[in-house]
Amino acid sequence: MFHRKPLEERIAERVAKRPPLKEGKHFEHRPALIVFCVIMVLVALKIVGAFVLMKWGIT
Incomplete structure (x- = not known):
């Protein structure tokens, strides 16, 4: 339609x-x-951070 190569061909060339x-x-x-x-x-x-929170007993 716009005289362009398909996307796959353009990517392959690049x-x-x-x-x-x-x-x-x-x-x-x-x-x-x-x-x-x-x-x-x-x-x-x-x-x-998870180890720090466990050390402080928050979680």
Whole structure:
């Protein structure tokens, strides 16, 4: 209708243009690393907070 390629083809072309992932690198781009770190910090804070509450006898 609009003379555009299907979404799947456009995504496949964009992925094919990317350089290969470097050896030993786990995250392709910085935002993924930041989101992962934020989630890990929140999980750690939740666990530490639960232990603190148990120590104080609140729960």
